[in-house]
Amino acid sequence: MSGEGDGAMERLYAERLARYTTAMRNGRPDMVPIRPFVAEFTARHAGFTCQEVTHDYDKAFEAARRCAVDFDWDAVVSNMVYVWTGLTQAMGLRYYGVPGIDVPPDVGFQYLEPGDDGAFMRADEYDELIADPTAFLYNVWLPRVSSEVMQPGEASSYRGNLALVKGAMAMMQYFGAFGTQNARLRCESGTVSAIAGIFKAPFDILADKLRGYVGLCMDMCEQPSKVLEACEALMPHLYHVAKTTADPLQQVPIGYWMHRGCVPFVSPDQFASHYWPTVRPIIEELWRHGHQTLFYAEGDWKHHLESFRELPDQSIVYHVDQADVFDVHERLGDKFCLSGGIPNFLLAHRPASEVRDFCKKVIDVVAADGGYIMDASAIMQHDTRGENLAAMTECTREYGVYSGGTSSPPATPIVAEGSLSAHGGSATRPGQCVEWAKKAASLPVLEGDADLVEEVWNNIDSLGNVFIWQWLLSF
Amino acid sequence: MPGDQELFDAVLQADRDRVIAAVRAGVDGGTPVSSLLMDCMVPAMREIGDRFAAGELFIPEMLFAARAMQAGLDIVEPLLGDSDHGSLGRVAVGTVKGDMHDIGKNLVVMMLKGGGYRVTDLGVDCSLETYEAAVAEGSTVLCCSALLTSTMTYMKQVVGRFQKDPAVKVIVGGAPVTRAFAEDIGADGFAEHASEATRVVSACLAGSAPAR
């Protein structure tokens, strides 16, 4: 990739990567890194509609690259308009409102949570989920969220079979395209792809995709121990997804999208009994393997900062949404790098001068000793003004320069295998769908290289696992 | 709270069955329904709102209390004469166009119902026409909720639409909405928390100053 002319771009990339990773390890780089989570803003900037970037991921990728070229940003998400209609159409996915189909062409795609009467998992189905989460997702959940896929026992259909084939091929195609996108970001603008991999809390998975928030609230009242058991059953699987999708070079963090585990969505007792105990071990284990997690703390998690302090130094990057970024800095800044905290309201609706004033204050106080990454509070949709993002960028470059900053490569923690890699009690191991043992029982005695046969079986079987868990977590 | 500590407690503890039983007992025993509402259920909901604002109760408890209260209201409301709570006014609550977030809006609905108002829940994704229809049906206060910076601007249109009609007040709220924004767009009222909604609505109806 690095020909003659690319040397300068490669140097820029290396500089930005060092700046970004140094800050993330709570260090003091040469200047404050800028890593804006721009979603539908990219479309606005590149002259596309929301419909275009949602239906055509090449356009979405192009829009992200255009922003990366036009703004002096250290890192971006390769495509924050992450829903691609090709995928949702293939499966007849029920839970997205899609621009041009369900919502107007210039409105961003949106997740639509069903009410408690239409939840994708019923209150009496906990045992089935707990016994085998992967099988539950395939057998119960998928046929409910898809208008095409049939339930086991129902007569199979042409459309149902097609949906599975098209859905799987579309996912391969889409995920494959990210590799090229990241390489192009690197060599065309020297920009780092900001995150790799995905994690969500067991509790949030139950609320977002299975029981719905209201349904889960009822369950927490009527069958709290089942909810806890379900969270525990999900843990090894969610850990597996995070671990296997993480950056193998351990440079950029795993995205952890935090939805409704904080006060007032739950009580402090529920946070302590259900939410945190089923998250903390996963974050710790990921860190033991050298992976940082980006806590994208949507809303205001001010009641829980003490719990987050239980985590090892530097193990997370803490993103500030509606909380007071100065307060969070005082309470967490010694342990973790922070990002965000620039109100989207300012970026969308106030003059650039106000954006500059606020950013300057954040740089002066929160970024004073390093360990801060400039970004808006929430993801930026098409209401964000370009001139305000430019103001945020310029102000950071102007005031965000450190004297005597270093760019030390991040230290790699010791790797030790913990309990989460184990079975976790569910019938199907994390990462698999049909165990080799079951398959082997149906085969004649193998000759030659039996390990090879097993290896191929497991590799292909794991694709079935990737498919279903990615639907659950990423789309 | 003359007579019915039990109803007050039942709402406060979000015990649906006890609320139903207590309301039935009250009705059968001849307690005026307006008293069951205004002297028992309303104070209980006010207490719940205060505890939520103080950080002693959380959304799940609020949802349960709302369900319990609603079960009581279902019995009481058909029995109420217009003069019984019509005097407090009719309020319509909805999340603005393009916005599907309704957890906060539902809390506002519940606090206003619990404040003794006659409340129309307009749901989510409410266009100007939806608000107009609510006014045509007698609502004089419109409460708009928005959770997205991209939809909060729609509130300005709602305010603009009813600016020339002094009888209609528009109150705004939702996480990204600030007092300054509310003042900016000329809203008649703003509250940060659902628990303050009743106070703001009553101030509006009393004709007090805008956006305070």
Ligand code: B12
């Ligand atoms: C739950 C949630 C959802 C759920 C909504 C479920 C539902 N039935 O409501 C789902 C998953 C569907 C969802 C979807 C989306 N969401 Co959303 N969501 C949230 C979340 C996690 C919580 C919001 C919430 O319920 N808060 C709790 C309630 C109680 O608070 P509240 O509404 O502010 O209400 C309080 C007060 O404000 C007041 N109040 C509220 N309204 C009113 C009105 C009046 C008149 C008064 C007086 C008071 C008042 O009373 C309440 C109690 O005190 C927030 C992040 C967060 N944690 O805040 C993101 C968030 C709001 N969502 C966001 C986004 C981007 C989206 C999507 C676009 C994502 C997507 N691409 O799919 C879609 C958009 C859908 C749409 N068109 O609306 C962003 C908004 C960013 C921005 N730029 O503004 C946020 C901030 C997340 C983030 N950090 O990126 N979301």
